Amino acid sequence: MLVVLAWLGASGWASEAPTLAADPALEAQMMDIAQELRCLVCQNETIAASHADLAVDLRQQIRSQLGQGRTPAQIREFMVQRYGEFVLYRPRLSAKTLLLWGGPFVLLLLGLFVLWRALRSRPGAPEPGALTPQEQQKAQQLLGLAKEKD
Template identity: 50%
Template sequence: MRIWLAFLLALQCLLPAYANEAAPLAEDPAVEKRMVAISEELRCLVCQNESLAGSRADLAMDLKREIRGLIKAGKSDTEIMDFMVSRYGDFVRFRPPVNPVTWLLWFGPFVLLVGAVFVLVRMVRGSQRSGPPPALDEAQRAKAQSLLQDPDKLS
């Protein structure tokens, strides 16, 4: 028990050596607020399912630094978004624009849903038209009964 206590005490003394320095606060809160608003609309190219604002990837940090630089250079939000799209394509946007290139992305799920409903309706109507299965005659009924009683006869 004393060994564990000594180990925990030594570990507690060593942990501050591994602590990192806190990240500095934003130089300009207005710039930081605009950067966060813009980066919420952009996709992290590394994580792909996470916004640029929430990502901790190195590329995301570089892109956020780039956005801050563009904001400080006096660029508008639209100009910054256009710059990012020209550099990385429409994929970088969480909500890509509706244009002929992205029609499949926007309307594909609805087309698949309508197609699935159409196929389902056709299958249900087809099964209703065929009616009940035909009744077994006496020979078929006797064969089924013998197979149920002795399954080893299957061949």
């Protein structure tokens, strides 16, 4: 009885690997496009790396559109129309994304300006002044140059 249960468990309930395109070139092209699209569930992964159900569905959608002869640019545009600019892992430069692209450079320039101002306004080392005769004598004693008085 244990053998029958083990056989049923191994063959009947085992999950199969996800289906891939019959053409390896088509599958490679699908993965290239999927690397450029963000998983809307995970949000920090591409749909090529994600195991979420939506990512699996989107990969299948890409496969079917490639099979219909659509270009990668057309597929990306379809995804943007359907899910918005957020689906692109590398957003396009536009008025909406200008702060996203330019923000780090603005912050870097601002930080350099603040550093420059802080260094410029910092007081410098005091100018060495002339020593009084007592200070000169004390310095010579400390340096061992003073004449010893007997």
